[in-house]
Amino acid sequence: MPSRQEVLLDAAIAVIGTQGMRGLTHRAVDAAAGMPAGSTSNYFKTRDALVNAVVARFAARERAAWETIADLVRLRSRAELAAALTAYVHRAVGPDRVMTIARYSVFVEAALRPELQPRLAEAQRAIREWGAQWLRAVGSTAPEAECRQILDQLDGIILHQLAFPDPTLDLGRAIAAAVGRPGRPSSAGANPR
Structure with a gap:
């Protein structure tokens, strides 16, 4: 509880x-x-104390959500990875829309207040580690770089679906294209950032 x-x-x-x-007041x-x-x-x-605590709580919730996904998802192919990520995006722009909008709002706040970035970066690192494990399991030769690119593309898809449905x-x-087709490495693995 x-x-x-x-x-x-x-x-x-x-x-x-x-x-x-702007609506965040006591x-x-x-x-x-x-x-x-x-x-x-x-x-x-x-308000600063509230914002700092919100960012910490948000990061903990996001990490816990991905931890649950990581525990439940056992992938054997890129098609399964694309299906899992598609389900995630549908939730993010549907039933979890409020949480997703809060996520982007928190990210913008962190862009303006760099002291908020370390906690968010810690949660992001954990998410990318899980993603890299999934990609490694489906045969990626550059799982860390590919994970970064896929997650960045997912963020773009989600943001556009929220702002311009x-x-x-x-x-x-769209997500299958970002992940790459089964049996064919994603272009993300060939062009890491």
């Missing part, structure tokens, strides 16, 4: 995902959490 602080931070993430960083978090006025400020005295986009086909 989440602690009172975690409930407040999860409510703060929901506020960010529905109202953006009062808005109290209301979203269904707690009395002043609850958030009891734990986080300033295209109901005609075949997500499965």
Whole structure:
């Protein structure tokens, strides 16, 4: 069961995902959490303290979500990897839309406040390690570089689907192209950044 602080931070993430960083106030978090006025400020005295705690909670939640995926997914082919990532993207732009919007809002905040970057980078490293393991399992010769490129492409697809939804986009086909076809290495492995 989440602690009172975690409930407040999860409510703060929901506020960010529905109202953006500008909407993140102590009062808005109290209301979203269904707690009395002043609850958030009891734990986080300033907005900066709240933002720092939100970033830490967000990074922990993102890492836990990918940890769960990593524990459940056992891939044998690029087609299976593409299918798993397609399911992830469908969730990210559908049922998890609020969390995904919060994710991008947090990333923009980290671009403006570099002190937030280390915690997010730590979670990102863990995600890339899992991705590299999956790619290694399906025969990638450059799994780390390929993982970076695939995740960057997924971020682009997700961001565009959030900002400019295209109901005609075949997500499965777009993601299969990013991952590469079964039996053929992805172009990402041949051109690492």
